[in-house]
Amino acid sequence: MSDNAIAQAIAARGAAVGAMLFEFDTPGVMRILAAAGADFALFDLEHTAWDAGSLRRVLATGRGTGVHPLVRVVRAEYALIAPALDAGAGGVMAPMIESAEQARTLVESVRYPPIGRRGFGVIMSDELADGGPGARAERANRENVVIAQIESPRGIENAEEILAVPGIDVAWLGQFDLSLGLGVPGQFDHPTYVDAVDHLVRAAQTRGIPLGQLVGSVEDGRAMRERGFQVLAFCDVWVFERALRTSLDGLRR
Secondary structure (H helix, E strand, O other): OOOOHHHHHHHHHOOEEEEEEOOOOOOOHHHHHHHHOOOEEEEEOOOOOOOHHHHHHHHHHOOOOOOEEEEEOOOOOHHHHHHHHHOOOOEEEEOOOOOHHHHHHHHHHHOOOOOOOOOOOOOOHHHOOOOHHHHHHHHHHHHOEEEEEEOOHHHHHOHHHHHOOOOOOEEEEOHHHHHHHOOOOOOOOOHHHHHHHHHHHHHHHHHOOOEEEEEOOHHHHHHHHHOOOOEEEEEHHHHHHHHHHHHHHHHHO
């Protein structure tokens, strides 16, 4: 795995924990996450109206907080990945990875040559101050996180070859889409679903690649850790709604 914030958190504490953001794109959100102790923030562009341009201010104000900024793009395509990175993301998640070819496209789009084919578009002088373009590219290749989201029966079937692609840092389980694709929507204890996840776990452990997932509660997260998952995130809306409901119920008593 690359020398990045996710790897460092796993090495230090056994897991990297953070938040997946669907609604809270306020410039202050990275400071809030830092105060809460989050290791990373994962901004979703797949199921929101955000794009790389709309996140530029959020990612810029998050610099210096220590929270590693990640972006989930719509698909593993260079035209979608490069703008997210140039906007300030420190890594990319691509959904619906189903083949080694798609995984290679993801890695090559995130990494500069000689590892990949990302175009060099740095324009801020402070990013070039420490060693020039070559050093900047090397740091980005070392620190940017590449996350392959596996969330379909075909992706599970091809998990071994996907995770054999050099440069994949994290395998992320998309539990809702996988359950839908398997014909057991939301039935996370169904034997068919459990077998599919076990297959992914074995493939990731064979390659030494950490597994990630969105979790709905501390109990869910602990269960996933016991199963071998090391990168876990809460959904911003779920956390806010649950905390607000609990607080409002407390005021009504």
